[in-house]
Structures are given as structure tokens and as C-alpha cells.
Amino acid sequence: MNHPKRLLLSNLAWSQEVSTREPEFFSELARGQQPRFLWIGCSDSRVPAERITNAQPGELFVHRNIANLYTSDDGNTSSVIEYAVHALKVEHVIICGHHHCGGVRAALSPPSDALPIVNRRIAGLRELAGRHRDELHAIADFDERVDRFAELNVIEQVRLLRESPIVRRAPRPPQVHGWIFGLRAGLITQLTDMDEARDIAGMHAEAHQSVAA
Numbered sequence: 001m002n003h004p005k006r007l008l009l010s011n012l013a014w015s016q017e018v019s020t021r022e023p024e025f026f027s028e029l030a031r032g033q034q035p036r037f038l039w040i041g042c043s044d045s046r047v048p049a050e051r052i053t054n055a056q057p058g059e060l061f062v063h064r065n066i067a068n069l070y071t072s073d074d075g076n077t078s079s080v081i082e083y084a085v086h087a088l089k090v091e092h093v094i095i096c097g098h099h100h101c102g103g104v105r106a107a108l109s110p111p112s113d114a115l116p117i118v119n120r121r122i123a124g125l126r127e128l129a130g131r132h133r134d135e136l137h138a139i140a141d142f143d144e145r146v147d148r149f150a151e152l153n154v155i156e157q158v159r160l161l162r163e164s165p166i167v168r169r170a171p172r173p174p175q176v177h178g179w180i181f182g183l184r185a186g187l188i189t190q191l192t193d194m195d196e197a198r199d200i201a202g203m204h205a206e207a208h209q210s211v212a213a
């Protein structure tokens, strides 16, 4: 059934099932949130953050946009990050891209006249593709090239976010992680080193303390 009513019926069934299994669940949720993770992912319908990580309501603070991009001049993404890092004080930011990403594919293809807003949005991705031209062109298969560029994009977004004032000036800078979700097996692979994220977060914390002192 493709009618939205199906979603409402599913919600009703879910609510009843959870209430039966865990009577206090929803009253706990209503008390407030204390998520430990900010998830920045792609809007793609095949990459639902909570579903693929088996996270429960209250665990992930989530922002999703086309191709999981962070740009400092994007008030939407930046406000989510600011709130997560400065108000909720999340300990980890996870940027999770995915293979078969339509936004990443679009950045490696000629611009579409029908999608001017998307074109503007992914302009930075096109530039990034230019910076990795040699590596990308060495991959003959276009789908494989798209998947590799999806990974390079995550690594770039991690770099940008780690260097951003929102993260660096946080009272307790979070660790920023880069992950990629593979659709074929449903598995997430780490693209950045967890220890490296910790080192950088520690360095920022020390820098912040010395500035404050």
C-alpha cells in the first residue's frame, strides 16, 4: 500500500507494541533527550540512521541532507551541529556517507537543468571531484568511481568539520568520525581512525583551555 495511511497504521502498531513491552518507554522519552551521537547522513531513503545502527529513540541526534555535506555557510546544517555540540554536548559526531549515492553521482555527471537548487548545493562536491581527478579517473567503472568519491567526500566533510569553529570552540569538542555504508551487505565501514578522532578532539580541548587561560 503506497498511501500515507499505511505509515500511520504502522506507527499505531509500533506504539502499542513498545508500550506493551516497555510500559515506561514513552514517559521516559517525554522527560527529555540526552543523545551521545550526532549523525550527519544522506537523505537517501535507503540509509535510515536509526535502522541501520539499531539505535533507539533518544540515542541519535540526526541531520540528513543530500550527500551528507557540511558547509559553514549552510545555516540548517550548522544550527543542528551547534545545538548538538554546544547544547546537547554530544561526544561523537558521525558523518556517514553511502555507496550508490545519487548526490555524489550527480557531482560526477553533467548538471541537470531540472535541479538548479541541487546543482548549487553540490557545487562544492564538483570542486572536490576536481581535486581528486587523477584518482577518480583511474577507476574505469563509473559505479566504482562514484563509490570511491562517496568515501573521499566523507573524509573531506570530516576534515571540514574538525577544523570548523563550531567544533573547535566547543567547551568539550566531540570526536568526529567518518563512516561509509555499503548497500550490498548493509555494513558500515570506518574511513577515519577512531584514535585519530580522539587525538584531534583532545588537541582542540587543550587549545581551548590554553586560550581560555
Ligand SMILES: [Zn+2]
Binding pocket: 042, 043, 044, 066, 067, 068, 098, 100, 101, 102, 103, 104
Ligand atoms: Zn546519498
